[in-house]
Amino acid sequence: MKLLQKTIRDYLRASFSILAITAAALFIFLRYEIVEEMNEQLELEVSLIIKYAKSGQFAKAPLMEIKKVKPDLKPVKIFGDSTIYDFLQGKYEDYHYIRVIENLNGDLFQITAMTSYIGWRQFYLSIAVVFSVVGLLLTLSGVAITLRSSKQIWSPFYQNLDAIRGFSANSSHNINLSKSNIYEFSELSKTLDELTERCRREYITLQQFTESASHEIQTPLSIIHAKLDRISRLGVNDEVQKLVVEAKQGTKRLSKINKRLLLLVKLDNKAGFEKTTLFLHEIVKTNIDNMRDLFENKSIALTLTTQPLIAEANKFLFETMLINLLSNALSYTPRGKGVAVILNYNSLTIVNDGVPLEFPEGNLFNRFVKGSTNNSSSGLGLAIVLQICKNYDWLVTHEFTQNRHIFRVKIN
Amino acid sequence: MQSGEAPIMKLLIIEDEEMLLNEIKQSLTESGYRCETASNFSEGFERLGQFHYNAVIVDITIPGGSGLSLIKNFKNRIGETAILIISAKDSIRDKITGFGLGADDYITKPFHMEELHARIFALLRRKSFDGANILTFGELTVDVVERSLRIHKIKITLTKKEYDLLLYLVINKNRVVSYESIAEHLWGDGYDPSENYATVHVHTNNLRKKISEHSKTEYIKTFHGSGYKWLNA
Numbered sequence: 026m027k028l029l030q031k032t033i034r035d036y037l038r039a040s041f042s043i044l045a046i047t048a049a050a051l052f053i054f055l056r057y058e059i060v061e062e063m064n065e066q067l068e069l070e071v072s073l074i075i076k077y078a079k080s081g082q083f084a085k086a087p088l089m090e091i092k093k094v095k096p097d098l099k100p101v102k103i104f105g106d107s108t109i110y111d112f113l114q115g116k117y118e119d120y121h122y123i124r125v126i127e128n129l130n131g132d133l134f135q136i137t138a139m140t141s142y143i144g145w146r147q148f149y150l151s152i153a154v155v156f157s158v159v160g161l162l163l164t165l166s167g168v169a170i171t172l173r174s175s176k177q178i179w180s181p182f183y184q185n186l187d188a189i190r191g192f193s194a195n196s197s198h199n200i201n202l203s204k205s206n207i208y209e210f211s212e213l214s215k216t217l218d219e220l221t222e223r224c225r226r227e228y229i230t231l232q233q234f235t236e237s238a239s240h241e242i243q244t245p246l247s248i249i250h251a252k253l254d255r256i257s258r259l260g261v262n263d264e265v266q267k268l269v270v271e272a273k274q275g276t277k278r279l280s281k282i283n284k285r286l287l288l289l290v291k292l293d294n295k296a297g298f299e300k301t302t303l304f305l306h307e308i309v310k311t312n313i314d315n316m317r318d319l320f321e322n323k324s325i326a327l328t329l330t331t332q333p334l335i336a337e338a339n340k341f342l343f344e345t346m347l348i349n350l351l352s353n354a355l356s357y358t359p360r361g362k363g364v365a366v367i368l369n370y371n372s373l374t375i376v377n378d379g380v381p382l383e384f385p386e387g388n389l390f391n392r393f394v395k396g397s398t399n400n401s402s403s404g405l406g407l408a409i410v411l412q413i414c415k416n417y418d419w420l421v422t423h424e425f426t427q428n429r430h431i432f433r434v435k436i437n
Numbered sequence: 438m439q440s441g442e443a444p445i446m447k448l449l450i451i452e453d454e455e456m457l458l459n460e461i462k463q464s465l466t467e468s469g470y471r472c473e474t475a476s477n478f479s480e481g482f483e484r485l486g487q488f489h490y491n492a493v494i495v496d497i498t499i500p501g502g503s504g505l506s507l508i509k510n511f512k513n514r515i516g517e518t519a520i521l522i523i524s525a526k527d528s529i530r531d532k533i534t535g536f537g538l539g540a541d542d543y544i545t546k547p548f549h550m551e552e553l554h555a556r557i558f559a560l561l562r563r564k565s566f567d568g569a570n571i572l573t574f575g576e577l578t579v580d581v582v583e584r585s586l587r588i589h590k591i592k593i594t595l596t597k598k599e600y601d602l603l604l605y606l607v608i609n610k611n612r613v614v615s616y617e618s619i620a621e622h623l624w625g626d627g628y629d630p631s632e633n634y635a636t637v638h639v640h641t642n643n644l645r646k647k648i649s650e651h652s653k654t655e656y657i658k659t660f661h662g663s664g665y666k667w668l669n670a
Contacts, residue, residue: 243525247547251460254550267662316627322636348627
């Protein structure tokens with residue numbers, strides 16, 4: 026529920042409750058006053074009648090009755106409501122009466138005096154109508170005023186909300202928040218400004234840390250690598266030579282993992298990878314041509330079907346994604362089987378013969394997941410593919426049917 | 438790579454890690470380059486200001502400043518000098534900045550020395566047309582512009598990969614070139630290390646076969662389990 030809806034709802038609830046209570050109070054108060062007034066008037070009338078009767082004059086007046094009653098009754102004074110048929114209007118009308126039993130010159134008389142009043146129902150109705158009109162006017166004007174001022178007051182809020190939605194710690198410039206003369210909103214803007222600036226600073230620190238860490242690792246690796254290279258040139262025997270080569274492979278592998286992790290961090294942070302217009306069919310063809318001999322050497326039949334496809338993306342990232350998918354197919358396709366690469370108007374599909382996954386399919390694109398047949402893999406290739414696809418809102422899927430792995434990247 | 442007639446190429450290596458600096462220097466000196474070194478920004482600045490080099494190999498992260506700003510400072514003066522950036526960061530931003538400032542190539546740590554030799558050879562050939570375009574080994578002639586191999590003036594048909602492999606071995610003559618370095622040079626990240634460089638062997642054997650059809654000399658020596666070496670005739 027929006028804040029505005031809630032405040033209006035609360036406002037309406039409060040208004041109607043207040044109006045209902047005041048209407049009821051008004052009704053009770055007025056009714057009390059009117060009854061009191063009528064009673065006074067009727068009492069006065071009756072006392073006049075009695076006064077005249079005591080002097081022997083039994084006045085006759087409309088809406089008044091005086092009659093003799095049995096002597097065993099006790100003198101009383103009661104008030105009550107009744108209806109009388111109004112022959113002019115042809116309907117019953119409400120009346121208020123006083124009935125007094127009084128001893129007049131030794132005889133008991135019952136004196137009844139009546140006065141008309143508007144019926145309580147009409148009374149309710151009038152008050153309800155008046156209050157409804159007041160309520161309606163208050164509501165309409167209240168809602169209109171609230172809506173109008175809210176629109177003004179909240180507009181910087183919504184603008185800021187949009188600005189925050191579009192905010193990325195990775196962006197090179199500060200978030201641009203709208204100013205408001207409302208104290209609370211300007212406080213909020215100030216806090217958000219500070220928060221986003223802190224985010225950006227921390228992000229930059231983190232990025233610098235990651236890069237520095239990578240740097241610090243790569244440099245000693247380079248030294249190890251260069252020294253191993255030197256050892257291998259010292260005329261060592263074959264056994265030592267082999268050990269040196271294996272050690273070099275280890276350092277290369279470590280450095281590759283390091284580089285890939287760094288790329289993943291950059292992709293996670295949506296680091297600015299410059300986009301250009303890419304002719305994907307050409308890039309796919311070039312890379313396949315470059316790797317064709319690797320497939321041939323494993324007696325894997327590699328087929329390529331392409332349609333022209335142009336996309337806005339970063340060349341390095343697209344090539345990395347493509348090479349990772351091709352390397353994956355190369356690693357996990359058994360000798361003598363086939364791989365098909367299909368590029369059509371909106372997707373890149375790589376189909377390779379193979380055995381079912383050894384782990385749940387949901388883990389396929391996770392980091393450091395690899396099949397047991399390829400121990401030297403970093404286990405990061407497909408995680409990078411997923412992350413590159415996410416970077417461009419491309420959808421990457423995998424399915425396994427009829428002993429074939431099908432990787433498909435939907436390119437928007 | 439220096440052929441007999443070509444003038445000696447002068448290189449400046451700017452790198453703060455002394456152990457690495459020495460390795461690079463020694464390796465390049467062995468290949469016939471004249472190498473000078475600098476291990477920080479001011480030394481590099483001084484040398485670039487005083488002398489002319491055919492190529493500068495510069496690390497981005499050096500004490501006292503950045504390798505990139507060093508290039509920037511001498512951009513106008515070192516127009517004909519080939520610039521190779523070495524960086525520990527495989528940073529696309531650094532690459533773009535580096536190329537924008539006039540760098541010619543970028544190599545990421547850790548690198549194979551063989552790859553460094555290949556890069557420097559390519560850069561020098563591109564920047565200073567001083568005759569390194571034809572490489573001659575006995576009866577073999579490699580034309581780097583035409584990308585061809587001739588034996589006794591007979592043109593040998595090589596595939597693209599075979600030619601790339603040949604040039605890589607030739608540039609690194611008298612060094613053991615590791616299988617891994619060849620694989621990385623030919624396929625980048627695309628090769629699968631689990632296949633034990635079988636494709637490298639296939640290409641090498643094909644190349645050997647094509648050469649042996651016209652020459653009796655054994656140019657490519659195998660070092661089992663490690664790599665190949667081009668023997669200078």
